[in-house]
Amino acid sequence: MRGGGIVAFPTETVYGLGAVATDARAVTRVFEAKGRPSFDPLIVHVLDDEMLAGVVSAVPASARVLIERFWPGPLTLVLSRAQRIPLVVTAGMETVAVRSPSHDVARALLAQTRLPIAAPSANAFGALSPTRAEHVVHSLGDRVALVLDAGATTLGLESTIVRLEPQPALLRPGALPVEEIEAAIGPVERIVRHECSAAPGRLEHHYAPRTRLRIARAADVPLEQRAGVAYLGWTESAEGYAASRVLSTQGSLREAAARLFECLYELDALECTRIDAEPVDEGGLGLAIMDRLRRAAT
Numbered sequence: 001m002r003g004g005g006i007v008a009f010p011t012e013t014v015y016g017l018g019a020v021a022t023d024a025r026a027v028t029r030v031f032e033a034k035g036r037p038s039f040d041p042l043i044v045h046v047l048d049d050e051m052l053a054g055v056v057s058a059v060p061a062s063a064r065v066l067i068e069r070f071w072p073g074p075l076t077l078v079l080s081r082a083q084r085i086p087l088v089v090t091a092g093m094e095t096v097a098v099r100s101p102s103h104d105v106a107r108a109l110l111a112q113t114r115l116p117i118a119a120p121s122a123n124a125f126g127a128l129s130p131t132r133a134e135h136v137v138h139s140l141g142d143r144v145a146l147v148l149d150a151g152a153t154t155l156g157l158e159s160t161i162v163r164l165e166p167q168p169a170l171l172r173p174g175a176l177p178v179e180e181i182e183a184a185i186g187p188v189e190r191i192v193r194h195e196c197s198a199a200p201g202r203l204e205h206h207y208a209p210r211t212r213l214r215i216a217r218a219a220d221v222p223l224e225q226r227a228g229v230a231y232l233g234w235t236e237s238a239e240g241y242a243a244s245r246v247l248s249t250q251g252s253l254r255e256a257a258a259r260l261f262e263c264l265y266e267l268d269a270l271e272c273t274r275i276d277a278e279p280v281d282e283g284g285l286g287l288a289i290m291d292r293l294r295r296a297a298t
C-alpha cells in the first residue's frame with residue numbers, strides 16, 4: 001500500500017478496498033478496480049485522533065461528541081477536508097467522509113501504514129457489498145492483488161453516514177442506528193433518497209443482486225407465482241418458493257443486518273427468476289436494512 005498498491009481488508013461493517021488516502025494515483029486505481037464513477041467520493045479510514053487531524057481541517061463540537069461516543073465503530077462523519085487529502089478522494093468536494101473502524105485487522109493495517117486509508121466497499125460498483133473475502137474475490141477477481149481474509153464481518157451493513165453542518169443530517173442509514181446518534185446530539189434530519197446532491201454517489205440502484213428483486217410479503221404472493229422464485233424472509237420461510245433464506249428466526253435486527261448481504265449473495269447464485277424480499281419494520285437497524293432492499297429493488 002505504501003508503494004501505491006490496493007488491498008482489500010475486513011472492517012466490522014463490510015470489506016473495503018483500500019489505498020493510501022494521500023496517494024492520488026493509488027486512489028485512482030481503486031476507482032478503476034471497482035468501475036466506480038469519479039463523482040462518487042470515498043470514505044477515509046483513520047486509526048486515531050492524530051491521524052484524523054491530518055485528514056480534516058476542523059472538528060466541530062458535535063462531531064467531537066460523536067467521536068468520543070462511537071469511535072472506533074460504524075459511524076462515518078462528513079467534515080471539512082484537509083489540504084493533503086486529494087480531490088480524487090472527495091470527488092472534488094471540500095468535505096471528506098471519515099471513520100475509525102473497530103475491526104482488529106483494519107486497525108492493524110492502519111497502525112502498520114501509519115497513513116489514512118481511503119476505502120469504498122470492495123465490490124464492483126453497484127453490486128452487493130462483500131461481507132466475506134470470497135465475496136470480494138467473486139466480485140473483483142484479479143483486479144485486486146491481495147485480500148486480507150478474516151472471515152465474515154460482524155455487522156454486515158455499511159457504516160451510518162452523518163453530516164454535521166449546517167445542521168446534523170443522515171446521509172446514509174447504516175450499522176449504527178440513527179436513534180443512538182440522536183440520543184447523543186439531538187435531532188438528525190433524514191435526507192430523502194432523491195436528494196442526491198447531499199449524498200453524492202448515493203445512486204438509487206445500488207447494492208443489487210443480478211437477479212431481479214422486489215419487496216413482497218409471502219402472504220401477498222399467490223402460490224402459483226412462487227415457482228422458480230427465491231424468498232428472503234424476515235423470521236420465517238414460506239412454502240412454494242424454489243429456495244429461501246431467513247434473516248433471523250429470533251426476530252433480531254442485529255442478526256438480520258449481519259446476514260442480509262450474505263443471504264442475498266446465496267440466493268443470487270441460484271439464478272432464480274426473481275427474489276421476493278419480505279419488508280422489516282424501519283426502526284433501529286431496520287431503516288438501513290430497508291434502505292438496502294429498496295435500492296436492490298430499484
Ligand code: TXA
Nearest residue numbers: 013015016041042095096097120121158159200201202
Ligand atoms: O462501512 C463502510 O462505510 C464501508 C467500509 C469499507 O468502511 N465503506 C463504504 O464505502 O461503504 P462506499 O464507498 O461503499 O460508500 C461511501 C459513500 C459514498 O457513496 C458517498 O455516498 C458517501 O460515502 N460519501 C463519501 N464522501 C462523502 C462526502 N464528502 N459527502 C457526502 N457523502 C460522502
Ligand code: MG
Nearest residue numbers: 120121122129
Ligand atoms: Mg459501497
